[in-house]
Amino acid sequence: xxxxxxxxxxxxxxxxxxxxxxxxxxxxxxxxxxxxxxxxxxxxxxxxxxxxxxxxxxxxxxxxxxxxxxxxxxxxxxxxxxxxxxxxxxxxxxxxxxxxxxxxxxxxxxxxxxxxxxxxxxxxxxxxxxxxxxxxxxxxxxxxxxxxxxxxxxxxxxxxxxxxxxxxxxxxxxxxxxxxxxxxx
Numbered sequence: 001x002x003x004x005x006x007x008x009x010x011x012x013x014x015x016x017x018x019x020x021x022x023x024x025x026x027x028x029x030x031x032x033x034x035x036x037x038x039x040x041x042x043x044x045x046x047x048x049x050x051x052x053x054x055x056x057x058x059x060x061x062x063x064x065x066x067x068x069x070x071x072x073x074x075x076x077x078x079x080x081x082x083x084x085x086x087x088x089x090x091x092x093x094x095x096x097x098x099x100x101x102x103x104x105x106x107x108x109x110x111x112x113x114x115x116x117x118x119x120x121x122x123x124x125x126x127x128x129x130x131x132x133x134x135x136x137x138x139x140x141x142x143x144x145x146x147x148x149x150x151x152x153x154x155x156x157x158x159x160x161x162x163x164x165x166x167x168x169x170x171x172x173x174x175x176x177x178x179x180x181x182x183x184x185x
């Protein structure tokens with residue numbers, strides 16, 4: 001009978017020593033490969049390190065030049081520019097809190113107005129201590145519709161007051177009017 005199986009005739013201690021030697025050599029080869037890969041990675045990172053150190057040196061040189069410019073005789077001019085910019089920032093921050101004209105018009109148009117036909121708007125924004133105003137022109141079918149609309153505007157949160165001249169109530173019907181709404185701060 002022809003048997004193609006290999007038979008290991010070595011004693012088990014010798015088999016163990018051979019396999020241990022094999023794994024030891026394999027470990028040395030793996031360790032050598034890892035060492036070579038780490039060295040290659042280090043070499044590839046070297047240009048990045050050089051670039052970053054040069055970049056840091058350039059930024060430090062730029063910072064030194066900016067500091068020297070700031071400490072020169074232009075310091076007064078720079079201080080004036082900085083003061084002007086601070087003032088502009090304050091004005092812009094204040095504008096961020098002020099409602100826009102479109103928001104105010106939307107609020108005015110949202111007020112209930114049965115019997116009222118609107119024909120024109122004139123918006124004046126607030127300036128320093130003067131409050132903003134919105135003038136609304138139109139026509140009212142009756143006096144009561146006009147009074148109801150004036151009260152609706154006056155009670156709206158965007159308005160501090162809604163002033164209508166007394167002469168607007170002279171007619172009973174088809175009343176042309178212009179309401180001056182003082183805007184709330």
